[in-house]
Amino acid sequence: MQKITTKENGVSWIQVTPLAIILLGFLIAPLLVILTVSFWEYDIGGMYPAFSHVNYTEILTSHTTINLYLRTFKFTFFVWLITLSIGFSVSYFLSFCVASTTWRIALFLLCTIPFWTSNVIRMIAWIPFLGRNGAINQGLASMGLIDQPLEFLLFSEFAVILTYVHLYTLFMIVPIFNAMSKIDPDVIEAARDAGANGWQIVRHIIVPLTLNGVALGSIFIITLVMGDFFIVRVMSGGLSGSVASAMYNEITGLQYPAAAANAVLLVITVVLLVSVILRFVDVRKVLTE
Amino acid sequence: MKSKVQKPKNGRRKFLKGVAGVSAFAAGSQIIGAPMVWANKLKDIKLSHVGGAYSAMKPIAEQASKDLGFTIEMQNLGFEALTARVATQPKTIDIADLSFVSMPAVTPRGVMQGIDISRIKNWDKITPIFTQGKNQDGSTASTQGNAPYEMMYLEKMDSKAWHEGPTEHASLIPTIYNADTLGIRPDIIARPIENWSELFNPEFKGKAGIVDTPAVGIMDAAMALESRGDLIYGDKGNMTIEEIDKTMDVLIDLKKQGHFRSLWNTFDASVNLMVAGEVVIQSMWSPAVTAVRSRGVDCTFVALKEGYRGWGNGIGMMAHLDGLQRDAAYEYINWYLDGWQGAFIARQGYYSAVPETTKAALSQEEWDYWYEGKKATVDIKGPNGNLQEKAGHVRDGGSYWDRMGKVACWNAIHDENRHLTKRWNEFIAA
Structure with missing residues (x-):
């Protein structure tokens, strides 16, 4: 490692200042407020400064918390697994099966087209498709494949995961594609000359070299899914929940300290998950390559 | 506290x-x-x-x-x-x-x-x-x-x-209010619905819905449970911890059996659920029922024996x-x-705090339909001049006092709101 020169001390301080101010003002300060409020007491009439562990005790001793975390982890795991498979396949296709760079870029841009409309619209659009009398059920029925509509399609965990995958896959494609496109074609050529088959090339060259991209994509997916309350609420018909939807219900009842305690717990969980990923992968290296 | x-x-x-x-x-x-x-x-x-x-x-x-x-x-x-x-x-x-x-x-x-x-x-x-x-x-x-x-x-x-x-x-100076009850699809449920207990009737398994707001949703449940004879509440709008627990236990149980198709938390969600036939019985707002009907789907805001919320x-x-x-x-x-606002909201099915000035601002036919519960003698128009109901239709539940006089309980925040939120989250997580 080269030692970073600190000769132009003054200049680098100035360069760092804007980001530092933004992070302090819009990240650190609000987090501190949330942390403070999470120890306060409350009732319907207001919040009262205190140093009480009640909010945390209530959360940590309730089996609802465990259920919600388990469910959130389940959503996260499945969405991660599916987006990873899709993201890897799509990136592999773009990087190694499409020869022309122009086509590669064009096809990649095609992946982003759905993102030109809002998340909400893309989510809501699934409802008429998946409903009891929706397009899929009607199609299957008219083909004679089913005689009872498939009820699990909508207002179910299936619908929630489907929507997450649809909305978030691009967050997996972009970093993996970015990592793959940096792989020197000569390396693969050399491996082939040395007698490696297709699977061995994927296993020993492509996967290790795209691991950083996978890690970045995984961080996106984990933070997006774990922080969501809206998609899970709409697509499950309010019948399934995440950690964040419990927070939302608390905010509804003006129970800010309880919601704050929940938020602190969620931040800790997500930070732990992300730091596990970062232990395996040097994301900084990806960004400076 | x-x-x-x-x-x-x-x-x-x-x-x-x-x-x-x-x-x-x-x-x-x-x-x-x-x-x-x-x-x-x-x-x-x-x-x-x-x-x-x-x-x-x-x-x-x-x-x-x-x-x-x-x-x-x-x-x-x-x-x-x-x-x-x-x-x-x-x-x-x-x-x-x-x-x-x-x-x-x-x-x-x-x-x-x-x-x-x-x-x-x-x-x-x-x-x-x-x-x-x-x-x-x-x-x-x-x-x-x-x-x-x-x-x-x-x-x-x-x-x-x-x-x-x-x-x-x-x-506060009262302005707008109403009496809410269950909306049903009479074309699918081909029999009279007269009690709140029908909301939990196994016949409607997988086709029922309630409001996804803890304080109001539990009241829908309470109306149904009281009607079914499970328990008598001291105050459905301010339940004791024991009452909350009993009610939520039933709700969790029903959810596990797949009784609810979907909960709703916005006006249009309640309308869409009904129009799409996902739900055939659910608590609703009066204008939402009208909105379902204006899309050509039959929907009734049923007057129930136990009264309104x-x-x-x-x-x-x-x-x-x-x-x-x-x-x-x-x-x-x-x-x-002074009347203008009262007439405007009347045409959506809401009531005005001052019926007298509203009457003066409505036409006689409109007043008779919305407030008197009489059969519409002309087509009833909405606030924007859109057709609300065709001549001949009678407002569900009847006249103003037939409806507002039968309010069984008011929407509320419960004293034990904290406990309720906790149990409601459990319901969602179940």
């Missing part, structure tokens, strides 16, 4: 008194000032009116601005966001358009000021449900839940608690209003009760 509401907060109280004193002086000086100056200055006034989308509607603001000569700006927020905004950022609002359900979170904070009843022209014509807690026949209106009457009066301008029985100061909204003045702005606010409130 509850004693905390009364906890003295000297700083703010002193400050409020100060404000009140200054504004009283300002109001006094206006009486001396010439009316011409007053009218001239008034046109520069802007009042920011914030409320729910079903109540704070743009056309009302436009008409009021036109009639009054000063500007009303309207902004919509959802129930939770609105309550939080009024409670925690009171100075960003002038006129708060609140459900009475929000009041337990608002009044103790001292963010609003009492309204001098003597300055409200049509006060005596406001329906006795609000002003006296009575129905037309003199019987006591339901006191279960956050009954508007119980939160109607303040002892003084800056009181942080309600007063039992009439005083000279109102916390009532709700009410009112507009109130924020504590910081004084001087000319407060005068304008009084003008605005008086305009609100």
Whole structure:
């Protein structure tokens, strides 16, 4: 490692200042407020400064918390697994099966087209498709494949995961594609000359070299899914929940300290998950390559 | 915990008194000032009116601005966001358009000021449900839940608690309200539905819905459970921990059996669920039922033996209003009760606080249909001139007093709200 020169001390301080101010003002300060409020007491009439562990005790001793975390982890795991498979396949296709760079870029841009409309619209659009009398059920029925509509399609965990995958896959494609496109074609050529088959090339060259991209994509997916309350609420018909939807219900009842305690717990969980990923992968290296 | 509401907060109280004193002086000086100056200055006034989308509607603001000569700006927020905004950022609002359900979170904070009843022209014509807690026949209106009457009066301008029985100061001026019940698809359920217990009838497994708001959703459940004979509640709008537990246990059980197809939490979600046939029985709002019907799908707002779940909204003045702005606010409130707004909301199926002025602003046919529960003799139009109901239709549930007189309980925030939220989260997680 080269030692970073600190000769132009003054200049680098100035360069760092804007980001530092933004992070302090819009990240650190609000987090501190949330942390403070999470120890306060409350009732319907207001919040009262205190140093009480009640909010945390209530959360940590309730089996609802465990259920919600388990469910959130389940959503996260499945969405991660599916987006990873899709993201890897799509990136592999773009990087190694499409020869022309122009086509590669064009096809990649095609992946982003759905993102030109809002998340909400893309989510809501699934409802008429998946409903009891929706397009899929009607199609299957008219083909004679089913005689009872498939009820699990909508207002179910299936619908929630489907929507997450649809909305978030691009967050997996972009970093993996970015990592793959940096792989020197000569390396693969050399491996082939040395007698490696297709699977061995994927296993020993492509996967290790795209691991950083996978890690970045995984961080996106984990933070997006774990922080969501809206998609899970709409697509499950309010019948399934995440950690964040419990927070939302608390905010509804003006129970800010309880919601704050929940938020602190969620931040800790997500930070732990992300730091596990970062232990395996040097994301900084990806960004400076 | 509850004693905390009364906890003295000297700083703010002193400050409020100060404000009140200054504004009283300002109001006094206006009486001396010439009316011409007053009218001239008034046109520069802007009042920011914030409320729910079903109540704070743009056309009302436009008409009021036109009639009054000063500007009303309207902004919509959802129930939770609105309550939080009024409670925690009171100075960003002038006129708060609140459900009475929000009041337990608002009044103790001292963010609003009492309204001098003597300055409200049509006060005596406001329906006795609000002003006296009575129905037309003199019987006591339901006191279960956050009954508007119980939160109607303040002892003084800056009181942080309600007063039992009439005083000279109102916390809110009632505006819009209704009686809610179950909406059903009569084309699919080909038999009469007469009791709330039908909501939990296994016949509708996978086709039922309730509101996805803990405080109101549990009341739907309570209506159904009481009707089914499971338990009798002391107050369905303010349950004990034991009552909450029993009710939530049933809800969790029903959810596990797959009884609910979907919960709903927005107006259009309730409409879409019904139109798409995902749900055939669910609690609804009256205009949502109309919206389903206007899409060509049959839907009935059934009158049930156990009565309705009532709700009410009112507009109130924020504590910081004084001087000319407060005068304008009084003008605005008086305009609100004068008929135009009442007729506008009547055409959507809501009731106005002052039926008398609303009657004058509606046509006789409209009045007979919406308030008297008579068969429509002409096509009934909505507020924008759109067709609401064809001639010959009769409003579900009948006349005003047939409906409002049968409110069994009012939407509410429960004292044990904390426990309720916890159990509701458990229901969602189950």
